[in-house]
Amino acid sequence: MMKHELEKQLDALEKKGVDRRHFFKLLAATGLIAGANTGKANAFSSSAKGKIVIIGGGAAGISMAARLKHWLDEPDITLIDPSDRQFYQPGFTLIASGVYQPEDVWKKQEDCMPSGIKWIKDSVAAVDPVWNQVTTKSNGKIPYDFLVLTPGLQCNWEKVEGITHDTLGQGNANSIYDFEGAQKTWKALQEFAKKGGKGIYTDTYTKHKCGGAPKKICLLSEHYARKQGTRDKLQLNYFTASKELYDIPYFTPRLLEIYNERNIPINLNVRVKGVDTSAKQVHFEKIETKGEEKIVTPFVEDYDFLHFTPPMSAPDFVRDAGLGWTEGKLAADAWVMVDKETLVHKKYQNIVSLGDVAGIPTSKTSAAIRKQVPIAAKNLIALMEGKEPTEKYNGYAACPIVTDYGHVLLCEFDYEKKPDVSFPFSMIDTSKEQWLAWILKVYILKPMYFNGMLNGYA
Numbered sequence: 001m002m003k004h005e006l007e008k009q010l011d012a013l014e015k016k017g018v019d020r021r022h023f024f025k026l027l028a029a030t031g032l033i034a035g036a037n038t039g040k041a042n043a044f045s046s047s048a049k050g051k052i053v054i055i056g057g058g059a060a061g062i063s064m065a066a067r068l069k070h071w072l073d074e075p076d077i078t079l080i081d082p083s084d085r086q087f088y089q090p091g092f093t094l095i096a097s098g099v100y101q102p103e104d105v106w107k108k109q110e111d112c113m114p115s116g117i118k119w120i121k122d123s124v125a126a127v128d129p130v131w132n133q134v135t136t137k138s139n140g141k142i143p144y145d146f147l148v149l150t151p152g153l154q155c156n157w158e159k160v161e162g163i164t165h166d167t168l169g170q171g172n173a174n175s176i177y178d179f180e181g182a183q184k185t186w187k188a189l190q191e192f193a194k195k196g197g198k199g200i201y202t203d204t205y206t207k208h209k210c211g212g213a214p215k216k217i218c219l220l221s222e223h224y225a226r227k228q229g230t231r232d233k234l235q236l237n238y239f240t241a242s243k244e245l246y247d248i249p250y251f252t253p254r255l256l257e258i259y260n261e262r263n264i265p266i267n268l269n270v271r272v273k274g275v276d277t278s279a280k281q282v283h284f285e286k287i288e289t290k291g292e293e294k295i296v297t298p299f300v301e302d303y304d305f306l307h308f309t310p311p312m313s314a315p316d317f318v319r320d321a322g323l324g325w326t327e328g329k330l331a332a333d334a335w336v337m338v339d340k341e342t343l344v345h346k347k348y349q350n351i352v353s354l355g356d357v358a359g360i361p362t363s364k365t366s367a368a369i370r371k372q373v374p375i376a377a378k379n380l381i382a383l384m385e386g387k388e389p390t391e392k393y394n395g396y397a398a399c400p401i402v403t404d405y406g407h408v409l410l411c412e413f414d415y416e417k418k419p420d421v422s423f424p425f426s427m428i429d430t431s432k433e434q435w436l437a438w439i440l441k442v443y444i445l446k447p448m449y450f451n452g453m454l455n456g457y458a
Contacts, residue, residue: 045071046381046384050146051144052145052147053080053147053148054077055127055147055150056152056355057081057112057113058081058086058152059369060150060369061148061151063370063456065113066454068377068380069114071377071381072381077118079117079118082122082123087105087106088446088450090365090366090400092178093210093217096182096186096220097224097402097405098186102182104446105446112454114456120136120142122137122139123138127147127318129147129321129323129345146384149353149357150355151315151318152355152357153315154313154316155311156310159311160272160310161275163275168181169184169188170277172188172304173308174307174308175307176307189224192234192305193228194230195233196304197303197304197305198234198237198303198305199221199237199304199305199307200282200303200308201217201239201307202239202270202307202308203241207312207333207335208312210364212399214307215246215401217307219262221234221305221307222262223403227405236264237267238259239272240267241269243269245266248411249417250413250419251409251430254409254432255401255409258409258433269286270284271287275308280302281303282306284301285297311333313332314359318334318357323336323345323348325337325359335359336357338360342389343360343376343379344379344389354373358372360395361415362395365397365398365399369453374391375392396412396414397414398422404433406435407437408433408434409432411430412425412430
């Protein structure tokens with residue numbers, strides 16, 4: 001959306017009786033605009049000492065480094081991450097729908113790294129939580145007193161037969177869970193809307209980052225075709241491995257209505273097994289349970305355009321180190337075994353973990369990370385001081401499901417899957433899509449991420 005379109009929407013906001021200056025003041029007052037919480041972030045301090053190693057330089061890792069630097073009088077922090085660029089990953093969907101340009105969603109990693117933090121530009125090969133050391137691929141062993149485990153997750157592309165990361169886009173099989181993949185998706189989406197045909201959109205059977213992303217690109221595809229006047233040339237189908245489209249009761253009814261209004265059938269309990277990109281066919285498995293018996297029914301669907309979500313898991317070194325859950329539904333993908341409230345590891349009390357890798361029953365979103373960071377940082381400092389961690393995370397996460405070009409269903413919720421709506425959005429009906437939430441999604445959250453969150457303020 002161009003700047004003049006924002007002006008049009010702000011004009012419409014004023015016609016509804018809400019002054020635009022007042023709206024942005026409200027955002028600033030709640031910390032939704034970057035830098036608003038600077039004073040609050042610096043209000044806490046500790047003289048605790050210890051060598052802290054942070055694995056991962058994404059949203060969680062850099063935010064933790066910045067927050068700990070603010071709060072520790074004499075911080076000794078080493079961050080290990082191999083990346084050249086810092087990506088605002090929620091922007092990948094907006095690249096894939098033509099709202100953002102690729103250059104809009106990244107900055108040089110060196111420009112995002114907090115000053116005074118030792119950055120080792122390397123990958124982690126192993127972690128030894130008994131001997132308190134990290135082994136890197138090129139820089140050897142690095143000891144720690146306290147470990148912050150924030151490596152994100154890994155996309156297991158090869159678990160979809162016929163797909164690798166390098167083949168993204170081939171045979172019109174696309175995925176927005178990748179920077180290059182998002183760009184290929186936008187190119188393919190435009191061509192699909194022009195030519196028409198059958199579009200298939202899928203999620204996956206594992207927990208995955210931004211669970212709303214497959215839904216977003218599906219709905220944006222439909223609206224884009226309508227904007228081009230070609231909707232009647234497209235047949236769209238959504239396939240989910242879950243037993244329902246969405247599991248947050250407050251927001252689900254409207255989302256189901258939208259899919260029904262847009263004539264997009266929803267297929268439940270279906271997993272992608274493989275993709276034949278040359279034949280443009282998706283191989284599915286329908287999984288049903290009758291009593292204690294699991295019935296698997298394979299079937300094949302032709303497609304002209306495919307968006308798929310790869311299975312995801314914790315990085316391999318997390319599994320190899322024995323840091324993941326060993327039982328329960330989070331064990332299969334080795335999500336880190338942390339207490340869901342304190343974010344402290346259940347076996348190794350000098351480790352905290354948050355972000356996508358954490359094995360906690362909430363969505364993997366940057367909004368969740370923003371709430372987790374101050375809790376994890378204060379609890380880590382409590383451990384450094386020899387105290388019990390007392391800060392508690394309530395499972396807050398937010399998933400802004402973009403329903404069309406101009407509206408977002410802003411889903412905010414907690415561990416109990418109850419709505420946990422942030423002011424000033426608590427003043428409007430967030431059970432329905434809102435264009436105010438579109439302004440937040442497109443114009444506010446990205447600068448808040450780069451200028452506030454990564455600096456330890458938002």
